[in-house]
Amino acid sequence: MKYTSLNKKASNVPFKEAVIKGLAPDKGLYFPDTITPLNEDFIKHISHFSNEEIGFEVIKQFIGDEIPEKELKRIIGETLSFDFPLVDIEYNIKALELFHGPTMAFKDIGARFMARCLGYLNRDSKRAVTVLVATSGDTGGAVASGFLDVKNVNVVILYPSKKVSDVQEKQLTTLGKNINALEVEGTFDDCQAMVKKAFLDKSIIANRQLTSANSINVARWLPQMFYFFIAYKQLSEKNRKLVFSVPSGNYGNICAAMMAKRLGLPIHHFIASTNINDIIPKYLLTGKYSPEPSKQTISNAMDVGDPSNFIRIQEIYNHNFEALKNDLHSYSFTDDETVKAMLHLYEYNNYIADPHGAVGYLGVKKEHKKYIDTQFVFLETAHPVKFLNVVSPIIKKNIPLPPQIKKVIDQPKKATFIKKYSELKSFLLNN
Ligand SMILES: *Cc1c(COP(=O)(O)O)cnc(C)c1O
Numbered sequence: 001m002k003y004t005s006l007n008k009k010a011s012n013v014p015f016k017e018a019v020i021k022g023l024a025p026d027k028g029l030y031f032p033d034t035i036t037p038l039n040e041d042f043i044k045h046i047s048h049f050s051n052e053e054i055g056f057e058v059i060k061q062f063i064g065d066e067i068p069e070k071e072l073k074r075i076i077g078e079t080l081s082f083d084f085p086l087v088d089i090e091y092n093i094k095a096l097e098l099f100h101g102p103t104m105a106f107k108d109i110g111a112r113f114m115a116r117c118l119g120y121l122n123r124d125s126k127r128a129v130t131v132l133v134a135t136s137g138d139t140g141g142a143v144a145s146g147f148l149d150v151k152n153v154n155v156v157i158l159y160p161s162k163k164v165s166d167v168q169e170k171q172l173t174t175l176g177k178n179i180n181a182l183e184v185e186g187t188f189d190d191c192q193a194m195v196k197k198a199f200l201d202k203s204i205i206a207n208r209q210l211t212s213a214n215s216i217n218v219a220r221w222l223p224q225m226f227y228f229f230i231a232y233k234q235l236s237e238k239n240r241k242l243v244f245s246v247p248s249g250n251y252g253n254i255c256a257a258m259m260a261k262r263l264g265l266p267i268h269h270f271i272a273s274t275n276i277n278d279i280i281p282k283y284l285l286t287g288k289y290s291p292e293p294s295k296q297t298i299s300n301a302m303d304v305g306d307p308s309n310f311i312r313i314q315e316i317y318n319h320n321f322e323a324l325k326n327d328l329h330s331y332s333f334t335d336d337e338t339v340k341a342m343l344h345l346y347e348y349n350n351y352i353a354d355p356h357g358a359v360g361y362l363g364v365k366k367e368h369k370k371y372i373d374t375q376f377v378f379l380e381t382a383h384p385v386k387f388l389n390v391v392s393p394i395i396k397k398n399i400p401l402p403p404q405i406k407k408v409i410d411q412p413k414k415a416t417f418i419k420k421y422s423e424l425k426s427f428l429l430n431n
Pocket of ligand 1: 251
């Protein structure tokens with residue numbers, strides 16, 4: 001399989017190069033050169049397949065022969081080694097829980113798949129790869145856990161000091177081994193700026209093979225298709241219209257759902273649910289895409305003012321605004337509405353949602369009375385315990401720590417405190 005740069009000014013590359021480079025030399029996002037729908041019989045008989053078998057069917061065309069079948073199946077098996085329950089919430093409304101992995105956010109799936117692909121693709125290289133990533137929270141933990149002990153790969157994670165939750169900080173600072181945490185005095189944007197500078201720094205590039213593990217990497221983006229198929233498999237009535245509501249920030253997750261539809265998964269349409277960072281809802285209303293500085297909210301993994309996957313969504317719909325509008329509905333919600341939704345879910349449905357899942361639920365509520373005989377599924381993208389400081393005061397209840405969290409919360413934090421770019425540079429060159 002070849003990947004094209006969406007800026008159209010770089011040559012096509014194989015999967016391996018797309019994964020190691022992350023972004024094309026012309027700064028474009030990589031996109032598969034061809035997309036072939038899956039066999040209809042496979043989708044019709046999906047209940048007979050295991051999650052691993054589904055993953056293999058879904059992803060194999062995007063890897064081609066670059067990873068042998070046996071290896072790829074092992075990678076998929078390890079990626080999907082936890083449950084993806086579909087939970088009844090209300091009549092015609094279900095939650096797809098994506099938080100049963102090691103760091104309890106859906107980013108585990110992409111990070112685990114990418115880590116294992118990179119480990120395999122770089123297995124014989126004399127040069128280790130350095131994964132350099134800035135995080136505002138969930139990415140860091142998922143990347144740390146996903147890449148732990150992967151041979152020939154070193155990980156350097158920058159996070160803003162005192163601006164991530166306790167759980168999130170422990171998830172990225174306690175693992176050690178090939179995982180290095182740099183605690184930056186500053187904001188997420190400062191971390192991001194340092195990472196960008198390092199990628200352009202000639203003396204670093206000459207000495208280190210740098211790659212990024214953010215959601216634009218095709219090996220993080222594409223495996224997100226798996227759980228839309230796994231959700232469909234679990235539906236007992238497969239003939240009803242199916243709508244997914246996806247809490248969206250960089251729009252990688254919903255863009256994977258659109259790819260699943262391209263492969264033939266019968267999804268009627270999508271709801272992109274978001275907070276007051278309402279670039280996409282506004283775009284669908286006006287046809288004008290105007291990025292803005294991000295605004296802080298309680299669903300902070302979606303505080304994005306210029307969603308990086310927007311360009312991929314355009315590509316999937318051949319830049320046809322009407323076609324996109326037919327398939328993609330989008331709503332924005334305030335923190336107040338999100339809090340009320342969390343409270344409602346808790347009091348009436350006995351369900352504890354995290355702020356992102358609650359936004360997904362709100363998107364469903366906008367439509368579920370309009371579309372009869374339709375199955376709505378919203379994605380619950382993180383376990384509520386990851387946002388304890390928001391969730392607990394709202395539902396006035398403590399949430400017991402799941403084993404994955406207990407394991408890290410009492411471990412000692414190991415991080416290198418840095419204030420300026422030169423410190424990142426010497427860290428990269430000396431480690
Ligand atoms: C990253 C994240 C999102 C947003 O996902 P995108 O693919 O960037 O749209 C939503 N919820 C949680 C909990 C996240 O960590």
